[in-house]
Amino acid sequence: MEYAVRLGARDDAFEVRRRVFMEEQGYENEFDGIDDDAACLHLTAYADGELAGCARVFPEPLERAQAPEAPQSPASPFDDGVAPDAIYLLGRVAVLPKYRGRGIASLLVKASDEAARDAGAEVCKLHAQQYVRDLYAKLGYVQISDVDYEDEGQPHLWMAKRLS
Numbered sequence: 001m002e003y004a005v006r007l008g009a010r011d012d013a014f015e016v017r018r019r020v021f022m023e024e025q026g027y028e029n030e031f032d033g034i035d036d037d038a039a040c041l042h043l044t045a046y047a048d049g050e051l052a053g054c055a056r057v058f059p060e061p062l063e064r065a066q067a068p069e070a071p072q073s074p075a076s077p078f079d080d081g082v083a084p085d086a087i088y089l090l091g092r093v094a095v096l097p098k099y100r101g102r103g104i105a106s107l108l109v110k111a112s113d114e115a116a117r118d119a120g121a122e123v124c125k126l127h128a129q130q131y132v133r134d135l136y137a138k139l140g141y142v143q144i145s146d147v148d149y150e151d152e153g154q155p156h157l158w159m160a161k162r163l164s
Contacts, residue, residue, distance in 0.1 A: 003104065004046045005111040010035070013042040013054035013092070020094035025154075033066040034058055041115050045095070045104050053095035055108040057116045057124065060087045071127065076144045076160035078123045088121035093132075105132070109139050113163055122164040130155040 006012075014031070021027040034040050039062050045053040061084055063070050079087065090112050095104045116124050128136055130147055136159050137143070145158035 001047050001102070003052075003102075003107055004049075005107060006044050006046070007041060007111075007115055009044040010042045012044040012051050013056065015051065016044070016054040016094050016096060017092055019096060021092070024097070034062055037062055037066065039119075041112070041119065043108055043111050043115060045099075045108050045111075047099055047102070047104070051096070052099040053093070053104045053108055055090065055093040055112045057088050057090045057112045057121075059085050059119075059121070060089050060125070061085055063089060071148070073125045073127070073160075074145045074158050076123065076125065076142075076158075078160050078162040082122045086120055086122040088116040088119070088124045090116070090124050090126040093126075105135055106139060109136065113139075113161070117163045122162065123160060124163055125158060125160040127156050127158055130157055133157060133159070 017030050021030045040056055040058040043055045044051065060073060093105055093108055113124055126136065133143065141159040141161045143157055144160050147155050147157050149155060
């Protein structure tokens with residue numbers, strides 16, 4: 001099977017998010033103003049040309065401006081000397097059920113890290129669902145918080161990684 005990641009296929013990313021987060025996991029507030037900002041990078045993965053997964057990454061100050069009620073990321077050991085606009089947030093990583101267990105989430109995270117680095121990021125943080133902590137740890141992310149339930153009651157934790 002041949003895998004590819006594309007940048008900018010927002011409608012495809014929305015389709016994956018709708019199916020995984022809303023239909024499968026029961027989230028209600030899946031979309032927000034961050035999605036519409038030009039600084040928000042939407043990535044999509046394809047398996048043999050068929051839509052398989054998605055992710056998004058954006059500068060953290062964008063979240064403060066668009067969604068001030070969102071949980072603030074905690075400080076990390078990687079933040080020292082890094083400008084606020086060089087700290088990016090990775091999220092909405094999702095893979096359709098048919099394609100899980102094939103490394104597509106890892107492919108999306110690696111591509112998101114690269115896209116963020118290309119956009120000027122030095123640090124990337126994420127507020128991951130607790131059950132996927134090990135996936136991010138294998139990709140170099142370090143846990144920087146205790147588990148919380150701020151995202152629609154689901155157990156989440158903050159992780160971070162130095163990109164530069």
